[in-house]
Amino acid sequence: MIEKTTDSVNFIQKIIDEDNESGKWDNRVHTRFPPEPNGYLHIGHAKSICLNFGIADKNDGKCNLRFDDTNPTREENEYVESIIEDVNWLGFDWEDRLFYASDYFDQLFEFAMQLIKSGKAYVCDLTGEEIRTTRGNLKAPGTESPFRNRFIEENIELFNQMKSGNFENGEKVLRAKIDMAHPNLNMRDPVMYRILHASHHRTGDEWCIYPMYDWAHGLEDSLEKITHSICTLEFEDHRPLYDWYLDQLDVFHPQQIEFARLNLNFTIMSKRKLKKLVDENHVDGWDDPRMPTISGLKRRGYSPESILNFAEDVGVTKRDSIIDVVRLENALREDLNKRAPRVLGVLNPLKVVITNYPENHTEMMEAVNNPEDPSTGKREIPFSKELYIEQNDFMEDPPRKFFRLGPGREVRLRYAYYITCTDTIKNDKGEVVELRCTYDPETRGGSSPDGRKVKGTIHWVSANHAVDAHVRLYDRLFLKENPDDGDNFLQYINPNSCTLLENVKLEPSLAIPENITYQFERNGYFVKDEKDSSENQLIFNRAVSLRDSWAKFLKQSGH
Ligand code: ATP
Numbered sequence: 107m108i109e110k111t112t113d114s115v116n117f118i119q120k121i122i123d124e125d126n127e128s129g130k131w132d133n134r135v136h137t138r139f140p141p142e143p144n145g146y147l148h149i150g151h152a153k154s155i156c157l158n159f160g161i162a163d164k165n166d167g168k169c170n171l172r173f174d175d176t177n178p179t180r181e182e183n184e185y186v187e188s189i190i191e192d193v194n195w196l197g198f199d200w201e202d203r204l205f206y207a208s209d210y211f212d213q214l215f216e217f218a219m220q221l222i223k224s225g226k227a228y229v230c231d232l233t234g235e236e237i238r239t240t241r242g243n244l245k246a247p248g249t250e251s252p253f254r255n256r257f258i259e260e261n262i263e264l265f266n267q268m269k270s271g272n273f274e275n276g277e278k279v280l281r282a283k284i285d286m287a288h289p290n291l292n293m294r295d296p297v298m299y300r301i302l303h304a305s306h307h308r309t310g311d312e313w314c315i316y317p318m319y320d321w322a323h324g325l326e327d328s329l330e331k332i333t334h335s336i337c338t339l340e341f342e343d344h345r346p347l348y349d350w351y352l353d354q355l356d357v358f359h360p361q362q363i364e365f366a367r368l369n370l371n372f373t374i375m376s377k378r379k380l381k382k383l384v385d386e387n388h389v390d391g392w393d394d395p396r397m398p399t400i401s402g403l404k405r406r407g408y409s410p411e412s413i414l415n416f417a418e419d420v421g422v423t424k425r426d427s428i429i430d431v432v433r434l435e436n437a438l439r440e441d442l443n444k445r446a447p448r449v450l451g452v453l454n455p456l457k458v459v460i461t462n463y464p465e466n467h468t469e470m471m472e473a474v475n476n477p478e479d480p481s482t483g484k485r486e487i488p489f490s491k492e493l494y495i496e497q498n499d500f501m502e503d504p505p506r507k508f509f510r511l512g513p514g515r516e517v518r519l520r521y522a523y524y525i526t527c528t529d530t531i532k533n534d535k536g537e538v539v540e541l542r543c544t545y546d547p548e549t550r551g552g553s554s555p556d557g558r559k560v561k562g563t564i565h566w567v568s569a570n571h572a573v574d575a576h577v578r579l580y581d582r583l584f585l586k587e588n589p590d591d592g593d594n595f596l597q598y599i600n601p602n603s604c605t606l607l608e609n610v611k612l613e614p615s616l617a618i619p620e621n622i623t624y625q626f627e628r629n630g631y632f633v634k635d636e637k638d639s640s641e642n643q644l645i646f647n648r649a650v651s652l653r654d655s656w657a658k659f660l661k662q663s664g665h
């Protein structure tokens with residue numbers, strides 16, 4: 107991977123360097139990636155994963171994987187499994203440090219009791235709505251809860267009863283006793299525990315009170331002896347509370363550091379909204395190749411390396427910005443250009459009969475696997491009398507600048523011969539359905555001994571040897587650059603985001619494709635869809651075209 111030293115990488119690295127210099131953490135660097143298992147991971151999470159595991163790697167440190175499973179109503183084991191798989195697939199290793207917030211529920215309860223005993227937390231009977239309305243706003247202080255001055259003994263008793271299940275959902279909460287006039291709204295007696303009679307995917311029905319994120323997160327970090335707790339900017343306003351909780355207890359106190367989250371144009375990046383796309387069947391599951399999820403990108407044909415390179419390329423900053431999704435696509439192109447084996451595949455076939463080529467004859471043509479990487483060698487592909495070429499490589503009445511095939515015109519067949527179109531066969535609608543061509547036997551391998559030049563080179567597949575496949579071509583899932591800024595992102599879904607081609611002809615080496623992304627020459631990068639392909643039906647997904655066609659489109663449409 108190319109090491110890029112942007113200022114942005116330096117901002118967190120700088121803090122670490124300073125800490126190492128002052129000996130703040132005894133030269134330890136310990137980070138964590140703390141997903142909530144309420145959906146599949148997306149490309150934004152990938153950035154956080156690369157950052158947390160990357161920082162640990164670069165500094166000889168450690169990074170934990172920790173599930174922040176404090177909300178049983180939204181969390182599921184399916185999500186836990188997918189997250190483990192995705193972080194693994196990206197190539198990161200948490201060794202034996204896989205943790206769950208739910209492992210700390212007992213400990214967190216004890217800590218809460220300590221706060222109650224020191225008069226810094228109380229049980230409050232106000233409803234959620236009342237708590238909201240009494241919090242005040244940026245201009246006005248909040249009003250204190252009538253339950254704020256309960257005796258410590260009463261609070262202990264009530265909190266125990268909350269835990270025992272004596273109350274209904276919402277009947278009571280535990281709140282920190284901080285300051286209802288604090289300029290930071292998060293400090294106005296925030297809720298620490300709420301009652302939720304719900305089954306948890308790991309602790310079952312053991313608990314009916316669950317800790318709030320702010321209360322739990324810092325203590326989880328503390329218990330794991332995290333040094334640098336890296337999170338996204340929206341938690342900046344929560345940092346005083348993070349610090350306050352840790353200061354009330356005699357515990358290890360990590361440092362929270364915020365960075366700007368990754369935003370991509372033409373993309374939705376909220377698990378809640380991605381879930382809506384899945385639940386309402388706008389896409390074919392979380393791993394639909396159009397989804398910005400890690401599993402979707404994987405199914406689309408992205409490599410882990412391209413995602414890591416992308417994360418490195420966009421860097422880490424303190425300022426929110428929107429990254430052009432083309433940069434993600436280009437990271438993939440760059441990676442695959444170096445690595446993807448090149449093969450010939452015809453997406454929209456047009457039959458060609460070489461009239462002067464012998465019947466029932468096959469010869470093997472030598473083809474280069476990847477000119478960018480000579481070590482990948484060569485392979486042979488069969489050539490015969492009947493071929494398929496791409497429909498749009500022929501025009502009956504071509505303009506002067508069209509360098510492909512037309513009546514009387516000559517082109518080079520990649521790795522094979524020069525051919526000249528002599529005749530066209532049409533159906534009763536007048537559409538060309540077959541071409542008759544002659545080949546020049548002297549041009550084997552693609553050059554002419556008489557020095558005769560042709561301007562165009564087109565790809566082809568031998569008809570009798572072709573492997574049949576379906577191909578799915580993808581376009582952006584959203585038509586709007588910022589689908590998230592209106593009230594309903596669903597209205598911007600691109601109705602033509604997937605096109606199925608059902609008559610695709612591939613060279614025979616693809617009969618049993620490997621689990622890698624190929625370049626179909628001139629057509630882009632393709633990967634076999636492992637989920638939908640069957641023994642009788644091979645399906646390929648296009649990961650990305652060879653070039654960015656949207657740049658042109660956006661320019662034309664005045665963007
Ligand atoms: P979402 O809002 O998409 O549902 P989240 O922040 O609720 O995401 P978590 O599971 O809580 O999702 O996130 C785990 C970690 O990933 C957190 O540290 C969070 O800050 C980080 N993260 C989430 N989204 C992004 C993003 N777009 N860019 C960078 N980091 C992100």
Ligand code: MG
Pocket residue numbers: 142
């Ligand atoms: Mg979250």
